[in-house]
Amino acid sequence: MTKMPDRASNSSSRRTLPFLNSFAAIRHHPRWMWGLLTIAGLFCLYLLAGFFLVPDLVRSQATRWVRTNLDKQISLGEIHFNPLTFTLDVNDMAIVGDGAPMVGAGHLRVSFSPLSLLTSTYRFGELRLDRPIVRAVVRPDRTINLVELVPRTHSEEPAPAIRIDDLAVDQGHIFYADESQPGHPQAVLAPVTFTLKDFRTKSDKGGVFTLAAQSRDGEQFNWRGNLSIAPIASQGRLTITTLKADTIQRFMGALLPVTLTGGQIGLQADYDFTYGAAGMQLNLSLPDLTLTGISIDGKDMLHGTVALDRLNAVVGPVTLRSDKGGIAELKGSMPRLAVAGFSVTPRGLLPAEGIRLQGVTMTGAGIDYRARTVALGNLTLNGADIFVRRARNGALSLTGMLPAKSTATAAHPASREGSATAAPADARPAAWKIALNNFVLSEGTVRLDDRAATPEAKITVSAISATANGASSNLTQPVSVHIDAKMNGGAHIVADGTVTPASKAGDLKFSLSGLPLTTFVGYMPAMPKLELRSGTASASGQVHFEGGDLAKLRFRGNAAIDRFSLLETSTNSPLFAWRSFSLAAIDYRNKRVTIGQAKLMQPLARVAVLPDRSFNFTALMAPKSQAAATAVPLQASAPGPGAAAPAPKTSAKASAPATASFLLNMRRLDISGGTMGFADYSIEPNFQARIEALRGHISNITNRPGQAAAINLSGHVIDRYSPVTIKGRIDPFAYGQLTDMQLSFRNIDLPVFNPYSGRYAGYAIAKGKLTTELSYKIDHRALEADQHIVVDQLEWGQATDSKDRVPLPVRLASALLKDRHGVIDLKLPVRGSLDDPTFSIWPIVWQVVGNIIEKAVTAPFQLIGALFEGADKAQFIDFAPGAASLPPGSADALGALAKALADRPVLKLDVPSGPGTAEDANAIADGRIDQILMADEIKSGKKADVASLDADERHDRLENLYSNRLGKDPEFPEFSPDALKATPGATPDMDEGDRRTLLESQWMREQLRPLFKPTEAQMAALGTARAAAIRDALLADGTVDPARVFLTTATGAAATDGHSRVALKFE
Template sequence: MLKKALIFCAFIALLLAAYAGAGFYVLPKLAEEKLPALLAEKTGLSVKLQAVHFNPFELNAELSGFSAGLPQGGQLLGFEQLAVDIDLLESIRQRGLTIAAVTLSRPVVDLQRRADGRFNFSDVLEKLSAPASADEQAAPTAESEPTPILVRRFVLEEGQIGWLDLQVGPAAGESLSSLKLSVTELGNQGGRAAIDLAAKLGSGGGLTWRGDLDLTAFGSKGRLKLESLALTKAWRLFLNGRLPLEIVDGRLALQTDYDFSVTEAGTQLLLSNGGLDVKQLSLVEAGKSDKLIDLASLAVNGIRLDLQKQQLDIAGVSSGNALIKSWLQADGQLNYQSLFADQAAADPAPTQDKTAEPWQIRLGELSLVDYQIDFTDFTQPKPLPLQLSELTVSIKDFRNQDGVGLPLQVSSRFNNTGSLKLAGDLVLAPFSTNLQLELRDIKLKTFQSYLEPFVKLELVDGDLDTSGQLHVAATEPLQLTYRGNANIDQLITRDKANNKDFVKWTKLDVQQMLLDVGKQDYALGKVSFDRPYIRFMIKKDGTNNVADILVEQTPVKPGRDAASKTSAQRVESPEPVVKIGKIEMTGGQSDFADYSLILPFVVKMNALNGEVDGFASNTDQDVKLKLLGKVHDLATVKIKGNYRLQSGDSDIALDFSHMPLPLVTPYMAEFAGYRIEKGQMALNLTYSIKKGQLSAQNKVFIDQLVLGEKVENPKAVSLPLELGVALLKDGDGKINLDFPITGSLEDPQFSVGSLVADVLVNLITKAVTSPFKALASLFDADNDYSSISFAAGSRDLTPDEAVKLDRIAQALAAKPELVLEIKGVAYQIQDWPVMRFDALKDILKKMKSGELSDKGEKIRSEYIELSAAEYERLLAKFYAEVFPQKFERSLLGAPRIKDNPDADFYIQARQELEAIMPPEPERLNDLAVGRANHIAKYLIERAGVDRSRIYILATELNNQDAEGGIHALLSLNVAS
């Protein structure tokens, strides 16, 4: 028996030895030799395996130094070590496979999408998915329950995943490094596995995921966090070519709790405690460099999402310090419309299911702070820049439900001087709003270009203020009403045809406005003018200066269909109705001229006070007019009467009294060649229009008229004026003229002037010649003395221009009542290319000053003189700072340009640096001032003109091409 026991023990020992030998040595050796070949055959990869270790008693195995290379070169995947530890006892107890631990160390995965769109692992997938041969196909087996598999713990350490998309570009890559993954209790028989994932992105930032995963129920719950994602990299990888905008900078961080599950009811995704944070986001139009959107910060917090209920709740969205650039193109489209229109044409939107339930979106609060919108209107002949700065927007309790009102608040600076505020409720669908609107200090000059197609009028100054209630509703027809008050302060307009003030006032106050655009009903309770001014002239032919400023509009001839539509619209649209309760004027002034009277009558009226009552465009009731004022602070004027808007019937009486006739001497001299030494005049003009028939009574009273000396004027009308005055005077030295005018205003042959000519001589006006042409005539020359020419970038006078100044000095000596005004001008296009080398040298001097300062020597840059060697050294240094990608040094250390190494570096570097230097307004302004000073200095010191007769005006920086040459401008004025 003992012998049998010994034999049995020996047999068992032999088996254990064989088992141990096979497990410790044979099996690892076979795996090292056969496994790479088998994997290579199945996948087509070049597989290497450094070592295999197996413990047959503890059932754990280790694979070391694994790599799988691609046939065309490069590694697809690999790892340093894979360790698997099987729990034999637990596997037996559970009748399945229980793995105590799996540890994967330093795995590396390198994924690529080639330029042809295929991935570097596409061939592997195709080989693995190829149909098996008849010998390899296994016989069908009956379905059975899957073998229970449980992994107690899976650990991945120091992993790395690389991605390169060559279809996008050679730099379109990203990587995950320091990848750590821990999974516990992962099995195929139910239960949730705990997962802890962390990784760093190659472009910066990191990713963490902590949660659980149920493979059988296909569900997961946990928290995701992404930190400092480089949006530039994300754009290149995923959005390049899909959006017309390019992300050139920005970082994204987001985090959320999630609960994902798939049940019979469908897929459910719950997000909670979500947040998103974007920093330093910069967007440009694809292929261009100018930033369209520059956003410092955007934060979204309190995100909650319920996929099945289709609900999205956001507690708040806040953003600050953003710059948005937009413009209206010459074709009338916004730049963003054009951008996304092209994108929409390339990628048509998918057809939406109209029966699907809409999402319910809620937003607690939207807050935008310190935004800036730079807008340019390129539809105008001169691009018009408009800016909203310090823009703040607040919206609360947003709901994407019809009829829900949103509290809205908006405030902003407009073009750095004005302000805008909106506060009220906004309804998105159907769109309507009730807002309290407030505008302050809006500069009307900003909108000059919008006037130019209609009037030749320059808006010199004027501020608009208004506050009221704005209501808009997107109905048919559109409802748009505004109720409130407004005022325009310090308005000044100038007639471009004559370069004179046309209309201006200190303050215009409009009370109780009610503007209804839909009904075309415009009511103003009271309009008050404080110190208004108007220049009005009735010309000889009966027309007035208002017609001079109107731009003739070219009528558009519509087609038959368009004409029918226009007719229909005219029938449907109501005629505008304007009602004004009262118009008041205090302290008004007016320059009035009427050349249709017997004598040309030109006066300046001031201290005008009056009112107009009962103005309504839809009635033919009398509009009552009453005005009282003075002429030249001496004579009085009274205007009183009634006027009917629709029929044109009127009764107007104008009275002027105590008009000093010497005040109109320039006009008498211009027409008759005489000065007036003494006299007063009174006018009484009565106009009555009934059914198109004019009846006017003109009474002229002249007292003690004394003609002065005769003015030598060869073009004056030849009249025996002395005899005429003697015959008209009565015994007391008075002249009375009383003559009526009648006629039909509808008769094209009717002319007041021709009727007056039958009574007195028709006076002829003369155009005054240009002052500088008069100067030129003194020297019997055709030179233009209104400007002085200069060489580009220079402020020195040429000999020819000095001769012109000598002649101007002679003319000033002959006309002591005149003063000369000098406006220095610098032309950016011509002057700057000559000046920018000096600007470049100043930069190099500042660099040298900084270097000396670093050594403890403080010398201001303007006192530094650069040697040739210092200039070349600093020029190379500056070029390397500006164009680092183009700069290199030769083997001997000489600087050179990479793409043009044979070029003279210093000449080429100077040209390239000068080319990018923007014009410096201060340097150009100094040039303009210098030109004006040189002219003034020459006239005073060389030509002997008294200093008090020379005025230097504000300089001008001209951004246009100086087609006629570079000039400083001269003008004449009367000494004050």
């Protein structure tokens, strides 16, 4: 039984039969048909090979080439080739290195024009990379891994020309790591997009490209332009936004001298770059360059931090052209640069303690390499604030920011200079020329905190406005400058002129006003007991200077110090003060200064004796040396009134005044409203006096040798009724060579001196006026001084209980010195030499005054005798013993004394009227004895003189008287030979018998005297009679008031040289 074919077999048979039929039919077709069939078959084979063989071939060739030339492994995903479009697609390709992909892509598409094989240029219609990755790593040895992708072998044949119609990179990923840097910084750019249109390697027509990339930190990079290879050229725009300073620091920090700690950068650059056989040329402009929030740590370059809020700049056009010889041309401009918020802070200080700028603007800057010029255009600084602190050791805070000099630089400066100078002169390039057209500083501030000053000084120079025009690297050219500033909110300075930097010379016109002197107390010499309370300085004029050469310094203008006050801290009272001290028409040059006119308004000087008896002005004086402080006592006694002090011998070789190294000439000084006060706080109650309304002028004040200043000043003491005048000529810088001064003080009320009179005189002054005229002449150190002192109507008041009063009867002294008009008139001439170390005028004057007072008290009659001739002889009236009649000559002396009393109406005179002396009693007894002895002669009217009797007769009469009165004969004592030799009244020719007779007579008289002596009443009557005789002689002419002559029994006569002396006494 035959098996029937199934349905599938029948179907197959039906499909095969037509084919066989067709083939059979073809065999009968023409030969061209066979050609078509062959082509179709080859095309099919091409398609089969393209679709199925090419991918494997690409994989194998790529793997082998990478392995052979790169020694790497390449991984390839699916590979597709379209032979119809000649397009190759490769997925997930990557070249692996160090265990990670170095480069790779998620998808690669290459579209090639096979017809370009018939031309000299290979043409790619499309070249596209999707999701490419690049992993670039800088190894610790500073080699980069991507170098390993460079083929080991290179073809010697020239590379074919290539044309790419469209190249695109999409969603790219670039990973970069630098393991050679500390911290192994990393960065990722993703996504990265790149397009390139119509790129040709053998054409000067450039392909248009775009590049866009972004980092993980949001940093964006955009690049647009065109690119050509033959020649190498590119034009386009590069835009970078929000580039982090930290990114630059992480990857380039080791190369930078500073550390970037914050901020971001943005820029936009337009360029045109060409590189060919002729060299390289770049045209560049940056329409926008922006730095925002930049912060920098100085690291080793700067010991501090820098902060920049914002910087905007417009740069370009810039042209750079080079050839084989190097830079052929570099020319560029920067139309504008603007900085906002710039600060530099030294390490360890607060942000406010450094340098700050609110803004910086520069316009019109440029550079020309060929001309070697740099133009800085116009530079403006706004709101500059500089803080400087000076430590106690003198170190400045800003200098602490500077790095220390390297050892090599400091140790070998000569080697660098030597190498520089070794180059031949013609090999040195021309010097660069730098020019700054205009510099402007506005609202500047400089703050100084000086802790090295005592007390610490704080100086602020604010509102600084400064301009400079024409500054350049040619330092020999003058620069026009202008400065306007304030100091500590009050002082104002303005200066205009020119300065030449090379010579440090300049001419400036300036004005300074309201400068407070208290600001500079810390720089003045220490004055612990004084305080500079106020004072402002001002000046204006023109100054010319040439570096530090003082000989070429010149100033012409005016200056003033106003409202000056220097106080004593102990009393809080001014020591020196004035309202205004101005100098006009000042001309200083070459160590010479001429002042046309000076005005001193309301000056105040105050001299005070402090409670410790020191002077207030000693706080201004340097301590004297031991030698200068040792005073030489004045040995010579001062002369009496009317006499001149002895002139010490002057040095025969008195040195002439040396010529001053600095010459001063002030033509006139006007003084108005002056006050000079004196106070004594060492006495109770305190004493105060003032010379007020001091006015006048002093002309020709100079330190030229031999020149004298003319002085004409006036004022008043205490009140306007006590005028003071000071006139004359004096060399103020060598007064010892030339002085001729007259001073007068008139009508000064003496009660103002009660604090002194009560303490030292023991009495207050109730009334009196003082007038003095002083004259001082010094000619080559020889002094002639005359002091004329007049005290009018001095009256003493109540006595004080001062323990310091002088032990002298001051009332008597003043009475002795007063004339009949109540005036004490003293003239005190002093002569001497200033070369005598023991000579000092005022100690001598006061010693003369003291001597006058002392002599007035201790020797009043000597003082009166100097004024009234012979009156001094009336001090002692010598009566004969037992007599009451005036001795010869005493009447004239008493008459002269009467004239003195008449001229000294305050004086009173005491005349002793006490009982007579024992000598007076003996004389009276002897007189009575003599009357009895000479009774016969008296009766007969003969001469009754006992002395006329011879010795024996006298002896006999005494012996009779002795026997009659005593009732016995005398019993003479035995006289020794020595007694006989010393017999009183004996003459040399007397023998022993005569001497014995004389001694016996004397003995008998002594025995008889008690019987004949006067009574006490008789002795009192004798004293009264003598006093009356003196009084009558004084009052004889009636010029003396009898009430001023007092007879006093408190004292009497005194035996003196065989007389009874009555000593008169003033009261």
